[in-house]
Amino acid sequence: xxxxxxxxxxxxxxxxxxxxxxxxxxxxxxxxxxxxxxxxxxxxxxxxxxxxxxxxxxxxxxxxxxxxxxxxxxxxxxxxxxxxxxxxxxxxxxxxxxxxxxxxxxxxxxxxxxxxxxxxxxxxxxxxxxxxxxxxxxxxxxxxxxxxxxxxxxxxxxxxxxxxxxxxxxxxxxxxxxxxxx
Amino acid sequence: xxxxxxxxxxxxxxxxxxxxxxxxxxxxxxxxxxxxxxxxxxxxxxxxxxxxxxxxxxxxxxxxxxxxxxxxxxxxxxxxxxxxxxxxxxxxxxxxxxxxxxxxxxxxxxxxxxxxxxxxxxxxxxxxxxxxxxxxxxxxxxxxxxxxxxxxxxxxxxxxxxxxxxxxxxxxxxxxxxxxxxxxxxxxxxxxxxxxxxxxxxxxxxxxxxx
Numbered sequence: 001x002x003x004x005x006x007x008x009x010x011x012x013x014x015x016x017x018x019x020x021x022x023x024x025x026x027x028x029x030x031x032x033x034x035x036x037x038x039x040x041x042x043x044x045x046x047x048x049x050x051x052x053x054x055x056x057x058x059x060x061x062x063x064x065x066x067x068x069x070x071x072x073x074x075x076x077x078x079x080x081x082x083x084x085x086x087x088x089x090x091x092x093x094x095x096x097x098x099x100x101x102x103x104x105x106x107x108x109x110x111x112x113x114x115x116x117x118x119x120x121x122x123x124x125x126x127x128x129x130x131x132x133x134x135x136x137x138x139x140x141x142x143x144x145x146x147x148x149x150x151x152x153x154x155x156x157x158x159x160x161x162x163x164x165x166x167x168x169x170x171x172x173x174x175x176x177x178x179x180x181x182x
Numbered sequence: 183x184x185x186x187x188x189x190x191x192x193x194x195x196x197x198x199x200x201x202x203x204x205x206x207x208x209x210x211x212x213x214x215x216x217x218x219x220x221x222x223x224x225x226x227x228x229x230x231x232x233x234x235x236x237x238x239x240x241x242x243x244x245x246x247x248x249x250x251x252x253x254x255x256x257x258x259x260x261x262x263x264x265x266x267x268x269x270x271x272x273x274x275x276x277x278x279x280x281x282x283x284x285x286x287x288x289x290x291x292x293x294x295x296x297x298x299x300x301x302x303x304x305x306x307x308x309x310x311x312x313x314x315x316x317x318x319x320x321x322x323x324x325x326x327x328x329x330x331x332x333x334x335x336x337x338x339x340x341x342x343x344x345x346x347x348x349x350x351x352x353x354x355x356x357x358x359x360x361x362x363x364x365x366x367x368x369x370x371x372x373x374x375x376x377x378x379x380x381x382x383x384x385x386x387x388x389x390x391x392x393x
Binding site: 138 | 213256257290326330345348350351379380381382383384385386
């Protein structure tokens, strides 16, 4: 009997998006994961500099089961909507001692390149990202391209729900741009 | 022209933001605010010793500490010895202490009642550890994360809400003992310096049928 582990399922899902996921090189091979320590202010600068029209910042951790279940969907969503102006910034909320484990997890999902790990005091990080956030993980924050919070939520969402929220903001922005062209 | 375009886009996005729900999940009710009274204080909750206890039953003459916690969250595990030490110590000093597990064990068996009993024994808890079997007490408090502490004064008004200290991982590296300092200030009749704090933690795994 073949038993599918979480890793094999997650890995298969990741393979489906790996070639399109951020950080994938021309050969299709993912670059090594680089986890950059970041405070809230650093992340907001990253959002504004990402070039995306709608940017999702997701705070996850290796010890957080719902976070790990959601990550493949987040990567899949970025692969699907990157061309429409969507960007995903993943931030590990792991303890610094778990930094390597966090990087290994992302690599297993086919993610490569630059990602982030929370730096500095929790309070400053939480309040800096969103004062309404309790600190519970996973947490997701949607920003427009200028770094303004559009929406945030705590807990895991299914792919369809994630896609619906992101598309709504992408469409809202596109409608605004089209209005301006008239 | 670009400015007008950008302004119109921003206006549309702002309009969409205003129409969006501020918090997506039903259990994302606002937490109790400082000065608020305890809620659902009469609700019978099953303690690890088999008795049914309410928050009112555990109220102390100088205050009451309600901690939403669980068995499974790694952040709870990192803090649990400090939580138990605080609970044991202050429950002998006039503070009623009650730990509440509101997680749905159907989502993680480690949050089951039998594991609560084991954990209470292993950790030497000398205060109640009860199960919120509908998650309604946690929802009434607006609790969202484990661990999350609510400290009430003798009149039952919230005077501190937040986390344990500023370093879950390393007790020796703690620089701010938020909850301990709040307890000491309450007992001494002093103003609590930091009344609201936060830390990263696990979501409370609310029971869906109770929503």
